[in-house]
Amino acid sequence: MDQVLIVGGTRFIGRYTVSEFRDAGYDVAIFNRGNHDNPFADDEGVTHVQGNRRDREDLAAARDEVDPDAVVDCVAYFPEDVRVATDVFADVDAYVYVSSGAAYGEERVPKREDDTALEPCSEEEATTDSGATYGPRKAEGDREVFAAAEDGVRAMSVRPTVVYGPHDYTERFAYWVDRVAVQDRIAVPSDGMSLWQMAYVEDVASALRIVAEEGEAGEAYNVGDEHAPMLGQWVELLAETLQTGVETVGATERDLARHGLTPQDFPIHRASPHLLETAKLRALGWSSTPHRVALQRTVEEHRENDRTGRQFGPDRDVEEELLDDLTE
Incomplete structure (x- = not known):
C-alpha cells in the first residue's frame, strides 16, 4: 500500500x-x-x-x-x-x-x-x-x-x-489535568475506584x-492502554507529571447528592468497570505508550492551549462546598 x-x-x-x-x-x-x-x-x-x-x-x-x-x-x-x-x-x-x-x-x-x-x-x-x-x-x-x-x-x-491526548477537543480528560494543576484539594467520586x-x-x-x-x-x-488505572490513580499520575501535590477527597453517591451532584457529573467516571482485552491487537505487533510519556505530552498541550474542561465537571464553588462538608 x-x-x-x-x-x-x-x-x-x-x-x-x-x-x-x-x-x-x-x-x-x-x-x-x-x-x-x-x-x-x-x-x-x-x-x-x-x-x-x-x-x-x-x-x-x-x-x-x-x-x-x-x-x-x-x-x-x-x-x-x-x-x-x-x-x-x-x-x-x-x-x-x-x-x-x-x-x-x-x-x-x-x-x-x-x-x-x-x-x-x-x-x-x-x-x-x-x-x-x-x-x-x-x-x-x-x-x-x-x-x-x-x-x-x-x-x-x-x-x-x-x-x-493532545488536541482532544472534548476536554473530558482536561478537566482532571486542570483540577490537579490548579487546586490543592479535589473531590473524587466513589473514592477514586472508578475503572474506565x-x-x-x-x-x-x-x-x-x-x-x-x-x-x-x-x-x-x-x-486501549495496556495498563488501566482507576480514576484515583489517574489523579496520582497527573500529580506526578505536573510535579505538584493534591489532596483527594473521596465522595460517596450520598455525599454528592447532598450538593445536587452525582458521580456521573465528573468526567471519566463510570458506574461499572469498562476494560477491553487488547491481546488480539497486540498479536499484530501493537503496543501502548507508557503513561508517563503519554501524560507529559497531553499535559503540555492542554496547558499550552488552555484546555481546562471545567464546563464538563462540577462548578468549583459547589465542589468547595462539598469538600468543606466532607473535611469538617
Whole structure:
C-alpha cells in the first residue's frame, strides 16, 4: 500500500492517524468538508479533498481522485455511513472503520472482540444522533463491516475506549489535568475506584495503521492502554507529571447528592468497570505508550492551549462546598 485516504483527518484521532501513516512513509489524502483548520496544509505529502462524507457522490469522487490503497474512516457515526463507504471503497486493499468500545452491550470484564455481545440497534436508533444511541450506532457499523467482509471487502473495525491526548477537543480528560494543576484539594467520586480504561491517541492511530496493514477482513480489534488505572490513580499520575501535590477527597453517591451532584457529573467516571482485552491487537505487533510519556505530552498541550474542561465537571464553588462538608 502506498496511498491512504483518511475520512476526517484534521481534529483529533484523524489528525494523529495522518501523522502515523506519513511517518510510516505513506502518501495521505484527507477527505472532509474543510470546516476546521488543516494542520497538514504545508505537507506536500498530504492532499485535501473537500466533500461531505455522507454524500455518496462525494465519496466516489474522492475515490476516483485519490485512488487509495487503504481507507481509514474516522467519522462514520451512522450505520449507513459504513454501508455506503464499504460499497464505494469495495476494491481497496483495506477499509478500517473507527468504531468504539461503547459498541459492547454486555457488562463484562474484560470485554473481548469475539465473546462479548454488541449493543442491539433499532431502525430508529440507527438514524438518531444522540449520546444514548452512540453505542448502538457504532455496533451496527461493526455489523456493516462484517457484512462487507462476507462480500469480499477487506473491511475491519478498530474499537477504542475513551481516547485522550493532545488536541482532544472534548476536554473530558482536561478537566482532571486542570483540577490537579490548579487546586490543592479535589473531590473524587466513589473514592477514586472508578475503572474506565483509556486509550492514548497516538496508540489509536498506530492501531489503525497496523490493522490496515496486518488485520484480517471481518475482524474487530480493541484498543486501549495496556495498563488501566482507576480514576484515583489517574489523579496520582497527573500529580506526578505536573510535579505538584493534591489532596483527594473521596465522595460517596450520598455525599454528592447532598450538593445536587452525582458521580456521573465528573468526567471519566463510570458506574461499572469498562476494560477491553487488547491481546488480539497486540498479536499484530501493537503496543501502548507508557503513561508517563503519554501524560507529559497531553499535559503540555492542554496547558499550552488552555484546555481546562471545567464546563464538563462540577462548578468549583459547589465542589468547595462539598469538600468543606466532607473535611469538617
